[in-house]
Amino acid sequence: MMLQAVNLTKRFGRVVALRNVSFEADAGRVAIIGQNGSGKSTLLSIMFGALRPTEGVLRVDGYEPYKLRERASKDMSIVFERPTFDISVRVRDVYEVLSGYGDSDCLSFFWEGLGVRDFRNTALPDLSSGEKQLVQLMQAFCRESRLKILDEPFSHVDVRHVGLIGDYILRRGFSVVFTTHVPEEAEWLGEYFVMLRDGEVVWHGGLSDLEREGVYEVYLRGEPPEGVEVLAKFGYVAIVRSDYDELVELVRRGRVRGFRRLGVRRYF
Numbered sequence: 001m002m003l004q005a006v007n008l009t010k011r012f013g014r015v016v017a018l019r020n021v022s023f024e025a026d027a028g029r030v031a032i033i034g035q036n037g038s039g040k041s042t043l044l045s046i047m048f049g050a051l052r053p054t055e056g057v058l059r060v061d062g063y064e065p066y067k068l069r070e071r072a073s074k075d076m077s078i079v080f081e082r083p084t085f086d087i088s089v090r091v092r093d094v095y096e097v098l099s100g101y102g103d104s105d106c107l108s109f110f111w112e113g114l115g116v117r118d119f120r121n122t123a124l125p126d127l128s129s130g131e132k133q134l135v136q137l138m139q140a141f142c143r144e145s146r147l148k149i150l151d152e153p154f155s156h157v158d159v160r161h162v163g164l165i166g167d168y169i170l171r172r173g174f175s176v177v178f179t180t181h182v183p184e185e186a187e188w189l190g191e192y193f194v195m196l197r198d199g200e201v202v203w204h205g206g207l208s209d210l211e212r213e214g215v216y217e218v219y220l221r222g223e224p225p226e227g228v229e230v231l232a233k234f235g236y237v238a239i240v241r242s243d244y245d246e247l248v249e250l251v252r253r254g255r256v257r258g259f260r261r262l263g264v265r266r267y268f
Contacts, residue, residue, distance in 0.1 A: 001061060001147060001175045002026050003047070008056035010042050016199055017042040021056070023194050023204040029169075031190030032179045033264060038196040040179040041081070041151055047177060048076050048149050060147070077140035081152040081179075083132045085124035091135055092120040098142050106142035109168055110134065114161055129156040137165065141174065150178035154185065183265040195267045203267040210263050215241050217265075219257040225250055239266070 008021040018039045032040045045051040046058050049065035049072040057064060065072035095116070098107055111117045116138060119131055127135065133156040140148055154162045166189055169176060180186050186193060187207075195202040218224070220236045228246075232239040239262060240247075250256045 001028060001030070001177075002059070003030060003177065004057075004059045005043075006057045008043075008046070008058050009054050010039075010046065010051065011054045018046075018053075019199045021196075021199075021201050023201060025192040025194070025204070027192035027206065028173065028175050029189055029191045030177045031186035031193050031264075032177065032196065033181070033183065033186045033193060034179075034196035035181055037198070039199040040196055042199075043194075043196070044149055044151050044177065044179060048072055048078055075145060076147045076149050077143050077145040079133075079136050079140045079148070079150040079153045081155050082129075083136040085127070085132065085135075088123045088125060090121055090123055091116065091127070091131075094124070094135060094139060095120065098139060101144065102142040103144065106172075107138070110138040110142065114164060130158060130161075133157050134161065141169075146175060148174055148176045148178075150176060152179055152181070154180075183263065187263045193264050195264060203264075211261070213241075213266070214243065215239065215262045215266050216244075216247060216259045217262050218242075218247065218259040221255065221257055225255045 003023070003025040005021050005023050008018055009016070010018040021039075021043065032043055034040050042051065046053055046066060047060060049069040052066045060072070060075075063071065065076070095107065095111060114134060116134055119127065122131070124132070124135065133153070137153060140150070154165070157165070169189060176189070178189065192204070192206050194204045215231065216239070218228075218238045218240050220238055224230050224233065224238050224240065229241040230238050231241060247256070247259045251258060
């Protein structure tokens with residue numbers, strides 16, 4: 001999957017939701033990361049063709065989805081952060097429709113593995129928020145489509161189901177673009193990352209780019225050890241630039257309690 005944004009800008013009246021967003025991602029799983037109001041949902045809406053940019057271009061595998069909406073609707077399955085269902089069909093009706101053309105392994109995973117079957121007789125508007133999200137995820141993943149576009153897909157899902165769904169995405173090798181405000185979630189599922197803040201790109205890159213930066217979160221026993229470049233310090237936690245082997249040696253000598261690679265949280 002190739003995503004390319006060139007000077008992408010979207011205005012709603014005087015409000016600029018996206019400003020000169022540019023990146024190029026050649027990856028199977030792309031994470032769009034940022035807090036509420038950063039422009040994540042606007043970027044996804046342009047990506048699946050619901051919005052047109054005010055300026056600039058966004059291409060998905062070489063075409064602009066907002067210009068070819070019929071093609072985009074066939075290529076992409078969408079999951080919204082707050083699903084709403086206005087039709088009073090039952091969950092089992094959705095399952096039966098999907099059974100006619102959907103991915104049987106995927107349907108079994110959601111129906112049996114995640115327990116969607118347990119609320120099969122409930123009408124869609126009567127579902128809880130978590131149940132609605134599971135049904136929406138089922139239709140997006142089990143429908144045959146090349147790309148799954150997911151806006152905060154786990155926002156209403158309990159942590160056990162989040163783990164199962166994430167592992168399933170990785171196992172099946174789905175092509176996904178997803179938004180999240182949880183850095184750890186992004187690093188777990190993402191291969192390429194686009195960090196947004198106030199509608200602008202703060203950083204973008206892949207896992208290898210993060211690893212080359214050599215930035216770690218270190219858990220101190222007191223003051224930071226001499227010779228370590230400290231970028232920031234918060235009580236007994238320091239953000240440092242260092243070599244992995246050097247930090248291992250500091251742990252061995254009891255100078256620090258432990259450490260972990262900081263990853264995308266550095267920019268968050």
